[in-house]
Amino acid sequence: MRIAVLGTGGIGGYFGGRLAASGHDVTFVARGAHLEAIRETGLAVSSVAGDVTVHPANATDDPGSIGPVDVVLLAVKTWQLPPVLEAVAGLVHGDSVVVTTQNGVEAPDRVAAVVGREAVLPGIAKIFAYIDGPGRITHAGGPASLVFDEWSPAPGGPSDRVMRLRDAVTASGAVSPAPEDIWAELWSKMLFVVPFGGLGAALDATVGELRSKPSSRALLEDAMHEVEAVARARGVRLPDSVVAGTMAFVDDQPPEATTSLQRDLLAGKPSELDAWTGAVVRLAAESGVDVPLHRLLLEVLTTRHPHALPS
Numbered sequence: 001m002r003i004a005v006l007g008t009g010g011i012g013g014y015f016g017g018r019l020a021a022s023g024h025d026v027t028f029v030a031r032g033a034h035l036e037a038i039r040e041t042g043l044a045v046s047s048v049a050g051d052v053t054v055h056p057a058n059a060t061d062d063p064g065s066i067g068p069v070d071v072v073l074l075a076v077k078t079w080q081l082p083p084v085l086e087a088v089a090g091l092v093h094g095d096s097v098v099v100t101t102q103n104g105v106e107a108p109d110r111v112a113a114v115v116g117r118e119a120v121l122p123g124i125a126k127i128f129a130y131i132d133g134p135g136r137i138t139h140a141g142g143p144a145s146l147v148f149d150e151w152s153p154a155p156g157g158p159s160d161r162v163m164r165l166r167d168a169v170t171a172s173g174a175v176s177p178a179p180e181d182i183w184a185e186l187w188s189k190m191l192f193v194v195p196f197g198g199l200g201a202a203l204d205a206t207v208g209e210l211r212s213k214p215s216s217r218a219l220l221e222d223a224m225h226e227v228e229a230v231a232r233a234r235g236v237r238l239p240d241s242v243v244a245g246t247m248a249f250v251d252d253q254p255p256e257a258t259t260s261l262q263r264d265l266l267a268g269k270p271s272e273l274d275a276w277t278g279a280v281v282r283l284a285a286e287s288g289v290d291v292p293l294h295r296l297l298l299e300v301l302t303t304r305h306p307h308a309l310p311s
């Protein structure tokens with residue numbers, strides 16, 4: 001399979017690295033010292049599920065040089081999408097697919113605006129992975145799963161191209177379970193990560209702190225109910241127990257855990273605030289649902305962190 005990994009970070013480096021190490025023809029898009037290191041010494045993935053090294057690795061900073069591929073793994077942060085999306089059209093031909101991995105629920109639409117819905121496989125990465133130096137990716141935890149499906153899955157079961165890619169991901173040593181409903185999964189992940197990220201950043205609190213203080217625990221649960229209300233207003237079929245199930249998941253996390261949103265905001269870096277809290281506020285307004293907690297979080301976080309939204 002010919003695969004282009006757009007963004008060789010925690011997600012692209014981990015899943016792309018495993019696919020390359022298992023024999024697929026993978027080209028990694030990277031830049032700066034990370035690109036130089038990948039070209040010179042390869043891509044090293046250190047993982048709690050077993051290490052792999054890809055050497056030599058095909059790597060470039062010019063997606064336009066890659067040509068048509070079977071699969072595009074889109075793995076840049078949401079604020080980095082615009083220039084990368086311009087390049088995606090040149091990689092897609094006939095039956096190519098673009099798998100999205102971004103947190104939030106809007107990336108599939110942003111890609112579909114460029115290549116059409118039929119080429120997009122909305123996806124979710126469930127993992128904790130990051131770049132820990134030029135040419136080096138660390139997978140520190142999480143199930144390491146890449147969940148994806150057709151935009152509108154056929155009732156007869158997964159398409160051949162989805163099955164081929166799931167088989168390839170599984171054979172590479174990662175996990176790729178079939179979702180019951182990809183949109184419900186995307187919103188369920190959003191229902192976990194956005195309230196946790198927004199409140200964690202506003203209160204500068206770890207998950208252990210948020211869940212153990214009754215007042216912040218109640219806010220976390222209220223924020224989840226807001227996301228649930230938006231999803232239901234948009235016809236997303238979330239399980240009835242989605243908030244209770246997500247709170248149980250919160251209780252299972254290591255107490256020191258924080259989100260990338262919180263870490264990026266507090267470090268003064270660009271962040272995914274627009275695609276997380278911003279999206280909840282935006283989609284709620286579109287759907288006629290009030291989300292006062294998210295409106296407040298967005299106001300507080302954009303005021304405190306003026307760099308937080310894309311310019």
Ligand SMILES: NC(=O)c1ccc[n+]([C@@H]2O[C@H](COP(=O)([O-])OP(=O)(O)OC[C@H]3O[C@@H](n4cnc5c(N)ncnc54)[C@H](OP(=O)(O)O)[C@@H]3O)[C@@H](O)[C@H]2O)c1
Pocket residue numbers: 006007008009010011012029030031032034061075076077078080083084101102103125126127128129130131260272
């Ligand atoms: N990491 C996780 O554990 C995890 C888990 C679940 C979901 N996600 C989601 O997955 C998405 C990707 O996250 P990530 O953690 O993998 O991000 P990341 O580690 O920051 O990786 C993104 C990579 O893409 C590169 N990049 C961006 N634009 C580029 C361009 N135009 N040309 C070349 N390289 C470019 C970045 O380079 P620079 O560093 O130079 O900008 C960076 O190396 C996010 O939406 C995130 O929310 C992540």
